[in-house]
Amino acid sequence: MQTYRNIFVNLKRYSFLLEQLISRDFKVKYKRSVLGVLWSLLNPILMMCVMAIVFTNVFRFSTPGVNYLTYLLTGLTYFNYFSEASNLSMSSVVANFSLINKIYIPKYIFPLSKCLFVGINFLLTLIPLYAVIILTGTGLNMYHLVLPFSFLFLFMFTLGISLILSTIAVFLRDMFYIYGIVIQILTYMTPIMYDINMLDSRLQILLKLNPLYHIVTFARTIILYHEMPSIRAFIICAGSGIVSLLIGMLVFKKNQDKFIYYV
Amino acid sequence: MGSMIKVNDVSMKFNLGIEKNFSLKLFFINLFKHKKKESKADKDFWALKNISFTVEPGEVVGFVGSNGAGKSTLLKVVSGVMKPTKGNVEINGNICPMIELGAGFDMDLTAHENIYLNGSILGYSRAFIDEKFEEIVKFSELQEFLEVPVRNFSSGMVARLAFSIATQVDPEILIVDEILSVGDLNFQQKSEAKMRSMISGGTTVLYVSHSIESIKCLCDKVIWIERGQMIMSGETEKVCEAYYQSQVSKL
Structure with missing residues (x-):
């Protein structure tokens, strides 16, 4: 209990640092490009266009009953958050070794700041997502009010994984290469561009072990099918978020004092 | 006590x-x-x-x-x-550890932005940096270069900026690990005087x-x-x- 209170005391104390780290990332990311922050909006749209052209024309994918563009962009938006945030977080502790080695800063602040930074980017990509929802005629509904829960679940799940990855990366630098492959596999294991019902049932069971599938489906239920996600969907998504976060915190906390030896 | x-x-x-x-x-x-x-x-x-x-x-x-x-x-x-x-x-x-200066700088940010970033790393609050901002700039003698990215600074200028930020605090415990030889001769004397006034000001100091x-x-x-x-x-x-x-x- 004491340690959990400490986390909140520290979070308050270091909130200005957190804010500065996030705004640093923003400035550095956009400073030297002409279009700047517009890229956050353009990037998912352009990616969606490329994938839509490839998958509808070459592979003849379709999603019966719902608009394919919206289907694709929903998946992309959620998955990109996970892959970008976890990737940046993984290198965040290693990249800040020069600081960790000289001054006491709670180390979890580095992966946390990356997850929040990409989170703000994620909120920006909701603008093109909603533009597509409206322009394709998919339309809005009142269940969209529940959608922020999926952001929260996605954030918790990603932060948990990020804490684990950033810990491993300190001890095993090979993780950077390994995770590149893992993300590639996950891209195909998460039904972003295809419908899970296209696959045979055994493969479906395997894919359903992936929490990202459930979080994306949670969002799609609302956006595409205009339905309230089931209680079961709520429990699975919240559960995977909480479990991932708890394991991540535990792993990170247990190992953080050893980081300094691997500088 | x-x-x-x-x-x-x-x-x-x-x-x-x-x-x-x-x-x-x-x-x-x-x-x-x-x-x-x-x-x-x-x-x-x-x-x-x-x-x-x-x-x-x-x-x-x-x-x-x-x-x-x-x-x-x-x-x-x-x-x-x-x-x-x-x-x-x-x-x-x-504690204010002045073990090695400038570790928290981001080379792509301007001096202005780095003062806030580095200050937050040292544990200062926004209000505190707002208040001390003028003093930091004045001490570092970098008024003209405030909006220049630090990557374009000479190493002496970076060290001057870092020293000026780090010495703004009134810490109860100051940890100093050989940093007095910073910048040109003029700045060295200035920084040494600053260090001495901090040390003699009643703070507890560990000095290497x-x-x-x-x-x-x-x-x-x-x-x-x-x-x-x-x-x-x-x-x-x-x-x-x-x-x-x-x-x-x-x-």
């Missing part, structure tokens, strides 16, 4: 073999060599061994010892960067230097460390003299 810093029987172990065990290539080489495994204890290196001391409020404590004696490691343990393998450290007050002269004129008490062990501690004159003699006899 009790002691400001209490270091109780602190030991710090490093495993020098860490680097080696990690490569697959070496693993296979060793597999075929059938080399007798080095015992783990051989690779253990004790950077600090059973160090204990206390520092009272307002005391200025100097640390002397040859390169690699463990002085910097000790300061890192005191400032909380490293957890000691054995023993513990009690601190009563906020190879310059016996500056230790002699600043410190109330000196601790001599060699190979991770405390050789001597006490009055400045006595310890400095003994340390000096041992260095001379080595020549």
